[in-house]
Structures are given as structure tokens and as C-alpha cells.
Amino acid sequence: MNMFRKNLEEATPQQIFQAASYSIKDRVIGNWMTTQEAYDKEDPKMVYYMSMEFLMGRALGNNMINLQAYQGAKEVLEELGIDINVLEDQEPDAALGNGGLGRLAACFLDSLATLGYPAYGCGIRYRYGMFKQKIEDGFQIEIPDDWLADGNPFELRRPEYAKVVKFGGYVSVHCDENGRNHFVQEGYQAVRAIPYDLPIVGYGNGIVNTLRIWDAESMAGFRLDAFDKGDYSKAVEQENLARNLVDVLYPNDNHYAGKELRLKQQYFFISASVQEAVEKYMRKHDDIHGFPEKVTFQLNDTHPTVAIPELMRILLDDYNLGWDEAWDITTRTCAYTNHTIMAEALEKWPIDLFSRLLPRIYQIVEEINRRFVLQIEEKYAHIYNVNVGEKIRKMAILYDGQVKMAHMAIVAGYSVNGVARLHTEILKSEELKDFYEMFPERFNNKTNGITQRRFLLHGNPLLAEWVTKQVGDGWITDLPQIAGLKKLAEDKAAQKEFMEIKYQNKLRLAKYIKEHNGIEVDPDSIFDVQVKRLHEYKRQLMNILHVMYLYNELKAHPEMEFFPRTFIFGAKAAAGYRNAKLTIKLINSVADVVNNDASIKGKIKVVFIENYNVSNAEIIFAAADVS
Structure with a gap:
């Protein structure tokens, strides 16, 4: 308890939790550094799992479980008169997600680390999550989920990897001496994206991957000149604009301002993540053309789909590649997970909003769409009884005043997966039938699962102990071994x-x-x-x-x-x-x-x-x- 200048008897439950967390973090950090050093040396292919939400749950218990330190920590705490369950209850759930999409992302990160796959999770460091739910007179009341009020003992702020993200303005075109056009976004508003890293501890293997969540800061900071003139609102205007980006998960989009904020959130974390992925690759390689051999972007639903035109933007504008070169790299890098069979739930953005907020990105989407429409026409123009206009209506990325994000993810992705066998079959036979007919090799199924370490080993310790007694502990990392229980059915x-x-x-x-x-x-x-x-x-x-x-x-x-x-x-x-x-x-x-x-x-x-x-x-x- 030295960190609080208190002995154990004087410390609050929250302070004891913080001290225990920092003690565990010390063990995690060593493995984290060793893992990253091994990745730097071996240069393996890296997965960037991009998701609007990560429903992580509490970190302390899960980290102790995966370090195989839970029982030892429990016994030490008992000697000190501390109940480990009471201690864990001091930690708020990380307000970084809400539903199954976010929990799937969290389970994937846990499994990737446990199986030894090099991976980053990429998301947003929401200050208040979606909301904390209270029930009053039977009604849901939403209040801020201030999960960071006491700090997060496991996170590391990484300002050395900060990125600039630009919104709005216009695109000017400059022609160089070789006749090549260069596109420059001007008159924009910018925010600085600051990454915070959270450790993702693999079970019993010493591997620690990273969940990188992005916070937003103003480029200008506090305007002392405006403050001194009495213009207090203007003094913090830019700071407030930046804060709005990361305050809430899924802000209410029943109005235009909410829609705009959601799109800004998506581009904010995707632009920062893609910029860093490219820079990280180029720190070890000379040729950007090898990017797909070392990097893959897994897009968890349509929210991260702007990764496609953002990667194109970087390749075209920063690395001066031609369109075909950039498109080849992008389409071998991006993969898409679809979560819904409902057409109305497939994300769409009004073109006027999208083009105003992301002018250069929209230009690239226009060109992707133009070329894809030509591809549709070439494929079906001479096929009997095929209505090409109807195909374009169903498949175009830009149509009826909307940017259709799922269509873009399919057109640019090397893989499109559903999350259950029936779901995937319905996608292929109904909702995305036209895309399946055109790109059958891209569609596959990955049935959702949950990590047994969180929901059996930690969440159901009595059953976990019984299963281990019956079939051994191999099931903790190889779940099919649990089938050994079948012999006990009768x-x-x-x-x-x-x-x-x-x-x-x-x-x-x-x-x-x-x-x-x-x-x-x-x-x-x-x-x-x-x-x-x-x-x-x-x-x-x-x-x-x-x-x-x-x-x-x-x-x-x-x-x-x-x-x-x-x-x-x-x-x-x-x-x-x-x-x-x-x-x-x-x-x-x-x-x-x-x-x-x-x-x-x-x-x-x-x-x-x-x-x-x-x-x-x-x-x-x-x-x-x-x-």
C-alpha cells in the first residue's frame, strides 16, 4: 500500500484493488515486453481486429486467471483477511462495448493471445461507454458510466504513437511536373488521436497482445488568449469538440448531429489505427507492396469499413501508388465479418453527410463504386435474362443518395464471414445473394463462440473444478476435450x-x-x-x-x-x-x-x-x- 502512503488497515477497498492490480500489472508488463520484442524480431503477420466496441468485462480476475496466478493470489489475500470476490467487485466493467458484437471482439482477443496469434484490437477509449442503466418506476434511465473515475490501472498511455485525424474542408488538386495529380485536403478541422494500450494476456503461455483504444485531444489545446479576453467558451471550444468524439458509445442518432458524430467516431479510430499499422510496417520494411503479407484488417461489422478507403488514401496520397497497385494491396488486406441478415440494419450514410465530413475519402469511394459498377456491367451485360440495372441497384456502393458500407466491405474484402452456419447460408441465398453469385469464393462461416476461460473457469469455478476433476485441465485451452464428459451422461x-x-x-x-x-x-x-x-x-x-x-x-x-x-x-x-x-x-x-x-x-x-x-x-x- 506504499502507493497510497497507507497501511492495509487504513486503505479503502478501492485502494486495495488498485494496489493488487498494479502488482499483477508488474507481472504482465514483463511478458508484454517480451512478446512485443519477439514480434519485432520474428516479424510475423499481424491481425488488426477493428471494432467499434470491445465488451471486455473486468480485467483483474481475467488477468490473474490467464497468468495462472488466481489461486495463489486468492490464498495470499485470504491471509490478509481480504475476500478476492469483494476485491474484484471494486473494479467497474470497462465501458467499451454493449452487445454480442463487442463480446465477440473481446473473446477473439483472448483466444488470439492464448493461441499465440500476433494481434492488435483497435477501438475507442470511451469515457462514459453507452450508459449505465438505472431502473426507476420500471423505466430505463440512462446515466453516464464513469468507469474511469478512479483511473484504469492496466492501461498505458502511448503519446509517442499519436496521430492526426482530419475532418471536413475540401480537396485541392495539384499537378506535378510528371503530369500526376496530387490530392490535398485543406480547410479541415483536425484532432489528435492518443493511443492507450491494454494488455491481452494469453492463458499460461507468456504471450501478451494489445488492445489499443484511442482517445481524442484538441490540436490547439487550451486557448489562453481567448480566456484572458473573457471568451471562456472559445477557450475550450476545440477541446470540447475533441472530447465529444470519445465521450459515448453509439450516441443517439435520431437526429443529424448524432449521425455526424457516429461517422466521425468511426473515421477517427479507423484513420488513427490504419495510419499506425502502415507506419509500424514501414518501420521494418522498405516496400509498401508487401503490406498484405504482413498485415490483415478484420472489420467487425460495417462500422470499421472506412478502413478500406482510408488505406487507399494513404497508399495513393502518401505513397504515390497508382490506383491498381493500391487496390491490389487493399483487397488483399481487408476482411469483413457480417453480423446481421436484416437489410435495414446494414449501415448506410447519406452522401451529403459523408462527402462533407470526409471529402477525400468520399472521392475514393466514388472511384471504387465507379469501377465496381463497370465490373457488374462487364460480367452481366451479355448474360441472358439478367437485368443489369437491377443488379446495379442491389449491389452499388453509392445508390439512392446513400453510401452502403456493407457493399463496400464485400467488394474490397478478400473474405466475408457470417457468425453462424444458418446466418451465413441466409446471407448467401437471400440478403447478399447477388454478391455471393459474383464472389462465391469470398463467403465463409465462422460460428461465434465465447472463451471458456472467462465464462467457465472464472465465471463458474465450481463447475470448472468438477470438469477438470473428470477430464483434466486441457479443456482450458482446447475446449473439445470437454467432450470427455459424455461418458458420464448416464x-x-x-x-x-x-x-x-x-x-x-x-x-x-x-x-x-x-x-x-x-x-x-x-x-x-x-x-x-x-x-x-x-x-x-x-x-x-x-x-x-x-x-x-x-x-x-x-x-x-x-x-x-x-x-x-x-x-x-x-x-x-x-x-x-x-x-x-x-x-x-x-x-x-x-x-x-x-x-x-x-x-x-x-x-x-x-x-x-x-x-x-x-x-x-x-x-x-x-x-x-x-x-
């Missing part, structure tokens, strides 16, 4: 042990619900769980309508046979999504009625978990009977 003693673990996990969740919701739930009831981002297509509304139906049936037929059920919901609704927020209110209103009706004798309970996140998900998942 073993009565094993079934009893398994169900006792489930019951203990249900007791743990029941305790959490009592502490946070004030509701007594029966651990012997079926825990029927639906926790995920709240959206109409995710069918939380159908679920609560089903609960209402069951309740009415019980009221009408109190003698009916019915095994007690506890319905557990957890979800955040986007701040501007009215129907989703009304669904939360409905769930809580149904809970008020059902939970307080003595006549049904507790056969149904309804619980809405406030502020669903990774940390309470670990408790919920382990206790779920139905999901």
Missing part, C-alpha cells in the same frame, strides 16, 4: 454432483437478485433466462407476452399442474429506441403484478436485472436452466 453420481453445482450457482444468483432487486426467488424453480441487447427482433416482447399468458392461465386454473418458474431478463435499450424502452417498462410492470400476487403461490416470478454487463452475466449464465 452416471447417476455424476448427475447428482452436476446438479448440486447448478443449485449452488442458482443460490448465488438468488442472493444477487435479493441484494439488487429486493425480490425473493426460489432456487428450486426453473431459471428461464433472456439476457441480451434489447431489440424487437430479439423477441423479449414475445417472451414477456408468454409470461402474461402463463400468469392468466394460472389465475383461471389455479389447480393446474405447473412447475415454478423464475423469468430473468437483462438488457439495455438504445437511448433513442422508444419501443425497446417501453418493453423494459412492460417487463417491470408485469413483474410488479406477478411478484405481488399471493394467489399464484410464487409459481411465477419475473426479474429484470439492472445494468446487464459481463460481470453479472458470469453469475447469470452459470445459474440458467433455460436460455
Whole structure:
């Protein structure tokens, strides 16, 4: 506790957490430096996993698990009279993500490090995340998630890798003595992107990769001259513009200003990440043409798609490559993960907004589109019964006043993957059928998974210990080994042990619900769980309508046979999504009625978990009977 000039008895729980985190960080740093030195020496191909969100959860416990130091740390803390679970509860979840897209990104980073693949995650250092959810009178209330209030002990600020990102202005064209045009963005606003690095610790292998998240600072800084003249707003104007970029994940885009901020956020972190990736490559290589052999950009959904024209911009304008050379490099570097089959959810930007905010990028997108339309015409012009105009309408990147980001990702990507077998098949046969017919070799499936280290080894320690007892600990890094449990499927003693673990996990969740919701739930009831981002297509509304139906049936037929059920919901609704927020209110209103009706004798309970996140998900998942 020297860092706070206090002994253990005087320290607050938060100070003890900080001290423990810095102690673990000391162990991480050594491995981190060794890993990066090995990468510098071996010069392997590097994955840049670009994502608008990374739903990381808490870092301390996960780092101790992957360092294989958790049990030792637990015993040392117990000797000091400190409960490791209470200590971990001092850490806020990193507010860098919200839904499955962000959790997939986090799980990929963990697995990449554990499997020894060199990788960077690239994102934004949001100051307040999406929001912290409070439930008041059944309604969702959004408040800032000030997760950085006490600092983040595991992050490293890296100002030596700062980048300049430009918005707006206009593009001037200058012709050199060789007749080549040079494009220069002028009259722009600029911000400085400052990277913060977070360690991604591989399990038991000494490898530490990096999640690099970008903060924004004003180029001008504090305007003392304006302040001295009494113009206090102007003194901090540029600082506030920069701060707005990184304050909130997914700002409400029900209005034009929100749409503009979202697009600025996307270009901000992508431009900084691509600039640094190119510079890092060129620090060790003389020829930019070898870039795809050493770098790949994995675009997690359409948000990072501006990486394509941004890489083109750098190659064309900074390295003076010709279009064909630049396009060849770009199309061998970029790959795209699609997350949705819904056409309306595939990201599109109004051309007037896109071209005003990113003038040089838009010029490049125009040329990508022009050449692709020609490609469509050449391929289908002489094929009988093919309507070329209809093909262009369905496939063009620029059409009907919009920039269609998914189309650009497919046209420029060497790989397009869905995240479940059925999802990928629907993409190929319905939503992206025209692209699949044109580029069948690019489409493939990568079924989503989650890391067993976070959600079994850390989140469900009782079950993890039992699995290890039965099949050994190889499953921690090679999950198929868990199939060794099949031999116990009919073993009565094993079934009893398994169900006792489930019951203990249900007791743990029941305790959490009592502490946070004030509701007594029966651990012997079926825990029927639906926790995920709240959206109409995710069918939380159908679920609560089903609960209402069951309740009415019980009221009408109190003698009916019915095994007690506890319905557990957890979800955040986007701040501007009215129907989703009304669904939360409905769930809580149904809970008020059902939970307080003595006549049904507790056969149904309804619980809405406030502020669903990774940390309470670990408790919920382990206790779920139905999901």
C-alpha cells in the first residue's frame, strides 16, 4: 500500500484493488515486453481486429486467471483477511462495448493471445461507454458510466504513437511536373488521436497482445488568449469538440448531429489505427507492396469499413501508388465479418453527410463504386435474362443518395464471414445473394463462440473444478476435450454432483437478485433466462407476452399442474429506441403484478436485472436452466 502512503488497515477497498492490480500489472508488463520484442524480431503477420466496441468485462480476475496466478493470489489475500470476490467487485466493467458484437471482439482477443496469434484490437477509449442503466418506476434511465473515475490501472498511455485525424474542408488538386495529380485536403478541422494500450494476456503461455483504444485531444489545446479576453467558451471550444468524439458509445442518432458524430467516431479510430499499422510496417520494411503479407484488417461489422478507403488514401496520397497497385494491396488486406441478415440494419450514410465530413475519402469511394459498377456491367451485360440495372441497384456502393458500407466491405474484402452456419447460408441465398453469385469464393462461416476461460473457469469455478476433476485441465485451452464428459451422461453420481453445482450457482444468483432487486426467488424453480441487447427482433416482447399468458392461465386454473418458474431478463435499450424502452417498462410492470400476487403461490416470478454487463452475466449464465 506504499502507493497510497497507507497501511492495509487504513486503505479503502478501492485502494486495495488498485494496489493488487498494479502488482499483477508488474507481472504482465514483463511478458508484454517480451512478446512485443519477439514480434519485432520474428516479424510475423499481424491481425488488426477493428471494432467499434470491445465488451471486455473486468480485467483483474481475467488477468490473474490467464497468468495462472488466481489461486495463489486468492490464498495470499485470504491471509490478509481480504475476500478476492469483494476485491474484484471494486473494479467497474470497462465501458467499451454493449452487445454480442463487442463480446465477440473481446473473446477473439483472448483466444488470439492464448493461441499465440500476433494481434492488435483497435477501438475507442470511451469515457462514459453507452450508459449505465438505472431502473426507476420500471423505466430505463440512462446515466453516464464513469468507469474511469478512479483511473484504469492496466492501461498505458502511448503519446509517442499519436496521430492526426482530419475532418471536413475540401480537396485541392495539384499537378506535378510528371503530369500526376496530387490530392490535398485543406480547410479541415483536425484532432489528435492518443493511443492507450491494454494488455491481452494469453492463458499460461507468456504471450501478451494489445488492445489499443484511442482517445481524442484538441490540436490547439487550451486557448489562453481567448480566456484572458473573457471568451471562456472559445477557450475550450476545440477541446470540447475533441472530447465529444470519445465521450459515448453509439450516441443517439435520431437526429443529424448524432449521425455526424457516429461517422466521425468511426473515421477517427479507423484513420488513427490504419495510419499506425502502415507506419509500424514501414518501420521494418522498405516496400509498401508487401503490406498484405504482413498485415490483415478484420472489420467487425460495417462500422470499421472506412478502413478500406482510408488505406487507399494513404497508399495513393502518401505513397504515390497508382490506383491498381493500391487496390491490389487493399483487397488483399481487408476482411469483413457480417453480423446481421436484416437489410435495414446494414449501415448506410447519406452522401451529403459523408462527402462533407470526409471529402477525400468520399472521392475514393466514388472511384471504387465507379469501377465496381463497370465490373457488374462487364460480367452481366451479355448474360441472358439478367437485368443489369437491377443488379446495379442491389449491389452499388453509392445508390439512392446513400453510401452502403456493407457493399463496400464485400467488394474490397478478400473474405466475408457470417457468425453462424444458418446466418451465413441466409446471407448467401437471400440478403447478399447477388454478391455471393459474383464472389462465391469470398463467403465463409465462422460460428461465434465465447472463451471458456472467462465464462467457465472464472465465471463458474465450481463447475470448472468438477470438469477438470473428470477430464483434466486441457479443456482450458482446447475446449473439445470437454467432450470427455459424455461418458458420464448416464452416471447417476455424476448427475447428482452436476446438479448440486447448478443449485449452488442458482443460490448465488438468488442472493444477487435479493441484494439488487429486493425480490425473493426460489432456487428450486426453473431459471428461464433472456439476457441480451434489447431489440424487437430479439423477441423479449414475445417472451414477456408468454409470461402474461402463463400468469392468466394460472389465475383461471389455479389447480393446474405447473412447475415454478423464475423469468430473468437483462438488457439495455438504445437511448433513442422508444419501443425497446417501453418493453423494459412492460417487463417491470408485469413483474410488479406477478411478484405481488399471493394467489399464484410464487409459481411465477419475473426479474429484470439492472445494468446487464459481463460481470453479472458470469453469475447469470452459470445459474440458467433455460436460455
